Amino acid sequence: MENRKELPIGVFDSGVGGLTVAREIMRQMPNEKIVYFGDTARVPYGSKSQSTILRYSRQIVRFLLEQNVKAIAVACNTASAYALPEIEKDCPVPTIGVILPGARTAASITRNGKIGVIGTSATIGSGIYADYLKEIMPSAQVLGRACPLFCPLVEEGLWEDPVTEEIARRYLADLLDQEIDTLILGCTHYPLIRRTIGKVVGPDVQLVNPAYETAQELGQLLRDMDLQAEEAPALGAAESQYRFFVSDMAEKFRQFANSIIKYGILSAKTVNIEEY
Amino acid sequence: MENRKELPIGVFDSGVGGLTVAREIMRQMPNEKIVYFGDTARVPYGSKSQSTILRYSRQIVRFLLEQNVKAIAVACNTASAYALPEIEKDCPVPTIGVILPGARTAASITRNGKIGVIGTSATIGSGIYADYLKEIMPSAQVLGRACPLFCPLVEEGLWEDPVTEEIARRYLADLLDQEIDTLILGCTHYPLIRRTIGKVVGPDVQLVNPAYETAQELGQLLRDMDLQAEEAPALGAAESQYRFFVSDMAEKFRQFANSIIKYGILSAKTVNIEEY
Structure with a gap:
């Protein structure tokens, strides 16, 4: 019987943004294997x-399950907002998204309760960050802004x-006028411009990068389910430890x-995802 | 037996850009019906x-043929560059793309033979404008620049x-340094910012919008094949004359x-194009 602990974690995103989440998982859980899928087509x-x-997310989940993953991290805010609630209903392995961890962190660090959220049109339009934040912190004032x-x-x-x-400056003007003290980077691309965003919002606004907290919660989930990898991969095994598909x-x-x-991404393979 | 002349023209694009081509067809051939498909998903x-x-273009062609079109205009530079040469091999109706008409116009108006082309990474990477221009005008110097x-x-x-x-200014600096006198707007979105592009390149550089010339050549093609619509549509028939699918x-x-x-786009219907 295979040892489920040694199976890889599936991570997916619409493209490259989810790599900021994969990077956090690599940092925090160096023993884990990862199968990453980016829907670059x-x-x-x-x-959208x-x-x-x-529909797209379900195809990717089918692909990842075929790769025999032990858990799936939806490393895309838009897919976490619109697909995760459906996917987790019937997924045979545990799943985690980026939104709830980001909302929890924001609620724990805000001082004035005014929390800004930036993301894609779909993520902001879904209102899901506000829904989660209001549940965690009923007094929160949540201000969303799409940044296409x-x-x-x-x-x-x-x-x-x-x-x-x-x-x-244009996207964030309204949020700053309303005096947010916390800003959730609600798209996995945004940590890559966090320095520019930080310059615009100034030192009094704390930026929340859900990637970090998502990896934390994923680690906890694996521990709770006794699914943590126990063995460090062999030296030079980077290629088999981290596999990338697009x-x-x-x-x-x-x-x-x-x-x-x-960590040396040695290769990425192309998959015709429409066939899944 | 149905009268083939009264069938619609199929027009497709990756999204909304091809509407600049559809608009030209509407202006130049007010009797024609159009079925437009935009691959917004x-x-x-x-x-890409x-x-x-x-693969995507073939699916759309199958959809348009099912709509019983008499001709297909590929109103997308990227699809014209990469898919049209394959599609026209086995398409049962005449096809036209936007690249050859644009190249012909540019060759006919340049004075110094230095022609700039701007487009998507895929269109510019294909080198197809340069290939066509060199055929039409062997002395042409063609300078491409992707503008993602x-x-x-x-x-x-x-x-x-x-x-x-x-x-x-950044995208066009090199082309201006090389003293182009003609610039092909090699993406169907770009006519919508032609005023800004014109301001940057100045009055000495002529802008070529392939949409106009594509509609001209399409009209000629229909006349040559005796496929021109003869009857003006009934008043108030805009909805049935122009049908939009995404x-x-x-x-x-x-x-x-x-x-x-x-012209009053009354509605657009959603199609699951992956099933074609």
Whole structure:
């Protein structure tokens, strides 16, 4: 019988953004194996509808289950908002999204109860951060703002650029007027421009990167279920420890991924996800 | 027996950009019916691979043929670059793309033979404008530049905005240094920011919008094949004359389309294109 503890964790995102979550899992749980799927043929999800996001997410879950994962982390805010509540109903392995961990952290650190959330149009339109925050902290005032240009700016590499700063000023003006003291980076791309966002909001607003907390909660979940990997992988086993799949443009993905993760992503394979 | 002349023209794009081509067809051929398909569930195409773009385009062609179209206009530069050469091999109705018409116009108006082309990463990476231009005008010097942020900026509505102008200055600096006198707007979104692009390149550079010339060539093709619609549609028949289908977000599409086309787009229907 196979040892379930030694099976990989499945992590998926619409594209490259979820790598910021994968990176946190690698840092916090160096013994774990990861199978990552980025839906680069259909990225972005953030401008799409719930039914489309759910259909795409279900296909990816089927692919990850075929890879024999022991748990699935939905490392995409949009998919966490629109697909996770459905997926967890019938998924045979434990699942975790990025939204609840991010909401918990924000509620624990805000002083004035005014919490800003930025994300894709779909994530903000879903209102899910506000729903979770109100449950955890009924007195919270939650202010959401969609930032559709942030992902393209990140992917164009303009992480610290006057244009990104100007766009951030426009997107964040209202939230700052309302005196938020906490800002949730509600899209897995945004940690890559956190320095620019931090410059715009100033030192009095605390930024919440749900990637960190998601990895924390995933670790707890694995411990609770006695699913933690016990053995450190053999030296030089990076390729088999971390496997990357995409629905398109494997080489471009590999390059981008290597700029984010320093664990040597040796290759990425292409999968025709529409067949799942 | 049905009268083939009265059948609609199929027009498709990865999303809303192809509406600039549909608009030209409506203007130049007011008797024609149009079935438009926008692949809003998988937009954008410009950052994806040839095999993915071809697979998506084939699905859309199957859908349009099921709608009984008499001809197909590929109103997307990326799909014209990567899919049209394959599609036209076995398509039972005549097809036209946007690239050859744009290249012909550019070759006919350049004075110094230095032609710039801007488009998505996929279109520019394909080198297809240069291939066509060299065939038409062997002495041409063709300078391509991918402009990945233009589409998101257009979709965010920043058509005449200092940010779009700043990004345009960066993208176009090299082409201007090389003294192009003609610039092909090699993506169907770009005509919507032609005023900003025109401001950056100045009055000495002529902008080529392939939408106009594509509609011209389509008209000629229909005349040559005796497929021109002869009857003007009945008054108030806009809904049946122009039918719009998308793979996602029909309401958002309808709103955007109505800001571009003034013929009263009454509705857009959603199709699950992955089933084709």
